[in-house]
Structure formats: structure tokens, C-alpha cells
Amino acid sequence: MDVFSGYNLDYFPENLLIDILSFLGVRELVRAGRVCKRWRRLVKDQRLWRVVDLTAWKGVTSRILWVLLRQYLGCGLRCLRMRGLLLSARGGTFLSESWLKALSTKCPRLRRLCLLHADLRSLPSCQILPPSLQVLELRGCELARGFFEQTLPTTAPNSDSEAATSRDRAGKAPALSGITIESLILNNVPSFTDQHLQSLTSWQKLSHLELRDTFRITANGLRNCAAKDGVSGLEGLFRLKSLELGITGRQGYHLQMASLGLGSGWLGLEQLSLGGKEVGPGLLCASRLKDLKHLCLWSCSLCNLQICKSCRMLRGLRRLEFLDVVFQPRQCPSEEGNAEEEQDGEEAASDDSGTNENRKMEVVDPIPSLRRTLGTMLPSCTLVFTNCSVQSSAE
Numbered sequence: 001m002d003v004f005s006g007y008n009l010d011y012f013p014e015n016l017l018i019d020i021l022s023f024l025g026v027r028e029l030v031r032a033g034r035v036c037k038r039w040r041r042l043v044k045d046q047r048l049w050r051v052v053d054l055t056a057w058k059g060v061t062s063r064i065l066w067v068l069l070r071q072y073l074g075c076g077l078r079c080l081r082m083r084g085l086l087l088s089a090r091g092g093t094f095l096s097e098s099w100l101k102a103l104s105t106k107c108p109r110l111r112r113l114c115l116l117h118a119d120l121r122s123l124p125s126c127q128i129l130p131p132s133l134q135v136l137e138l139r140g141c142e143l144a145r146g147f148f149e150q151t152l153p154t155t156a157p158n159s160d161s162e163a164a165t166s167r168d169r170a171g172k173a174p175a176l177s178g179i180t181i182e183s184l185i186l187n188n189v190p191s192f193t194d195q196h197l198q199s200l201t202s203w204q205k206l207s208h209l210e211l212r213d214t215f216r217i218t219a220n221g222l223r224n225c226a227a228k229d230g231v232s233g234l235e236g237l238f239r240l241k242s243l244e245l246g247i248t249g250r251q252g253y254h255l256q257m258a259s260l261g262l263g264s265g266w267l268g269l270e271q272l273s274l275g276g277k278e279v280g281p282g283l284l285c286a287s288r289l290k291d292l293k294h295l296c297l298w299s300c301s302l303c304n305l306q307i308c309k310s311c312r313m314l315r316g317l318r319r320l321e322f323l324d325v326v327f328q329p330r331q332c333p334s335e336e337g338n339a340e341e342e343q344d345g346e347e348a349a350s351d352d353s354g355t356n357e358n359r360k361m362e363v364v365d366p367i368p369s370l371r372r373t374l375g376t377m378l379p380s381c382t383l384v385f386t387n388c389s390v391q392s393s394a395e
Contacts, residue, residue: 018045026068027057046076055083055116062094069099069106077107084118086142095120097128104130115141125149127179137185143192148199150179183208188249190214194221201225201237209237210244211258212275222261227268238268245282246275248299257281263288275299283310292316298323301391304366308373320374321384326391327366365390 012020021032021042033043049072054060060083085094095118103110110130114137121144129136182205186192193216200206211217227238243266245259259274259282271294274282279300286295292314302325311317367385374383 014042017042018047022048025056026052026054030068030072044072046074049073049076051079052077053081055081057083060094062096062099065094065099069102073103073107075107075109077110079112079114080107080110081114081116082118083116084141086117086119086140088117095123097123100128100130104132108132111135113137115139117141120144120147123147125151126181127151131180133181135183135185136181137187138189139187141189141191143189143196145195146199148196148203150199150202179203180205182206183210185210186212186214188213190216192216194218194224197221197225201235203239205239206237207239208242209240210273212244212246213249214258215247217258218256219258219260222258223264226261226264226266228265229267234267237266240266240269242271242273242294243269244273244275244296245278246273246298247278248276260285262286265289267291270294272296273298280306283307286310287313289314290316294319294321296321296323297325299325301326301328303328304370304373307370308377311374312377314378317378317381319382319384320378321386322388323386325385325388327370327388328391329366 021029024032029043029048033040052068052073082095095115100123107130110132112135113129113133117140118138119142120138121142123144124146125144126136126147127150181203184200184206187210190213192211192214197217198221200209225236227234227236227240229235257278257280259278262272262282263285265288268291269289270291272282272286272289272292273296274286275298279297279302283297283306286292287310293316295311295314295317298321302322304327311320367388367390371383374381
């Protein structure tokens, strides 16, 4: 033991020390950098700053953000998560245009930005966000009316010769810089309206959109943004491949079901996820989605008849998922059962009336029968049941 008593962390290789430091949070990393010069150099290694989560650090101010950006964040940053001051007793905003511009310059490889409870009404547009972003996630945020609108740069009349020169040098016309976000995730953003949704139609690369608890989105708003054939070609969100709709909050509150807007057809939509109060109306319109390949139903209550009627026309469906779904039980054997069930029914008819009445009141698990029915109806579709249950019958 005396041999190892003289050893400390200074004898460990730097790669091993960086692996140990990777288990620390941002606040603990900053404190570890004050131990000595070597640790300060190790803490600034960009391998420790690829995924930065500031949501657990309470009391983050604009001054702290500037210190982190100037001393620690750099080209290694890939994902950034921050919590705003919307629900804080102090209130106010801490995201400024100057900080976001500095973030774009200092972190050119930032791909994902997640904002929680942030007040974004002071920002004129999302175009001031880093242009390298591919995923933007907003949870419980407040938005300005024109936050998602983009303005493409226009060429001045006196710069025609310069544009022609640059076109000749590059061999092709320079592309206009627009919003390059591919995935937009909105969760509990009450200020998101149909006007914001209409602004998304100008995004050139948006292929995935999640709208959870966005109460101001209406069926007419979805119909107006649906991908359809127009006079000059495809219009609306025709680049969208994946869409998620769901309302799980405000139990008992009457809301217009936005998923009714799916009845417009939505050309090119391949993945659809429905949850909460949007499942029932969404399933009624799902039969019109001819390009649909993946359907996910979550956090809802369904019956076999409702599912089979909606999925009957989806011949191109390849994957059907049920996540946290409560299935309504069947009180009697189904008419769509196999030959053995029919034979059991004939034998039951020959019994006395009391036995027959007891058989009708027997609760049948709907999941096995649903597997058989969908397996026959959609032989090329994969069924996935995750954390599903059967509703207990009320006595």
C-alpha cells in the first residue's frame, strides 16, 4: 500500500482523465478547470463539449453564457440544450442577437439546439439562429408572430456584374441562403398558430415536424399547408416526410381536432404519429394518405373496430406501432374469428341459456385478435406493441 500512496491523478494519461471528466456536468467541469493549469487545459478539450446540457444548471445568466462561449465552447459543439427564464421569478430574456451571432461563428458544427421555457419574442426571426442547425426543439417557449418567416437576400441592381463574375468563377449561380433546419420539434408551445405553420412552407429542407400540445393549430391550418398539386407544381409542405400530432393536456377541454386536416391527402407523407385527443379524428383521415408507410399511435384509448376500419385502405403500410395504448376489451367473441371460434360458438349455442349468457359477458383480450386481423389485412406490415394494456371492465 505504501507503493501506491504516492500516486495521484497526475499519473493518469490525459485520455483517461478526459473520459473521467466526461461524466461531470457543465458546472462541475468549470469548477474542475480551476484546480490547476493541467486540468484547465483538459477541461477545454473539445471532446468534453460535444453535447452541452445547461437545463440542470439553475441561475444561468447572459454573463455565464458569454463566459462559456468565449472560454469553452468551440468547433466541437454538436448539441446544445438551454433553459430560459420564462418560468423564473427573475423573468426576462437572456438570449441576445449578439450572442447567437457569436455562437454561429464560434461553433460552426452545431447541429441540434433545444430551448426549454425560453422567451423568444425579442428575437425578430429564427434566421439569426446558427445556420448549421439541422434540428430545432422548442419546449414551453414563447414565440413572436413572424418568428419562422425567412427573407432571402436579393441582388442589388448595381451588383449584376459582380454576380455574373461570381457565377463564372464558380461555374454555377450562387445559391440563396435560407433556413436549413430539417427537423422542427414543438412541445407545449401555445403561441404557435396557423400563421407560424404557413411560414414553414417556405423552408427548403424541412422533412420532420412534431406538434405536441400546440392548441392553436386548427384543421383549416393543416389543410392550407397540405402538400398538394398546384398550378406551378407541388405546393405546401411537400418536402415533409414525417408528421406528429398530439394533444395530451387540458383534460375535458373542448378543442378543435387539428388532425382532421389530414383529409387533404398530404402527398409524400410517409410517417405519421398521432397521440392523445388527435388519434380518433386522425384515424378517420388516415385512409387518404396513400404514401403512408409508418403509423404510430400513442397515449390513447382504442378499440379493434376503430383500428381495422382506418387501416383497411393503407395497403402500403409497412410498420404499425402502438405505444402506451389502452385497448378497450371485448365482451363477446368477435364475428371475424377463425374456424375454431365459430365451432366454439355453435357448441355454446347448444348449452343452456344461463351458460350462454355467462359466455357473452366474458372479457376477451383484444390484442391477439387484433394481431390476427391486421396480419390478414396487411400481410407486409410489422406490428409493434409497447407498454400496451387492456382497459379493466367497470362492474
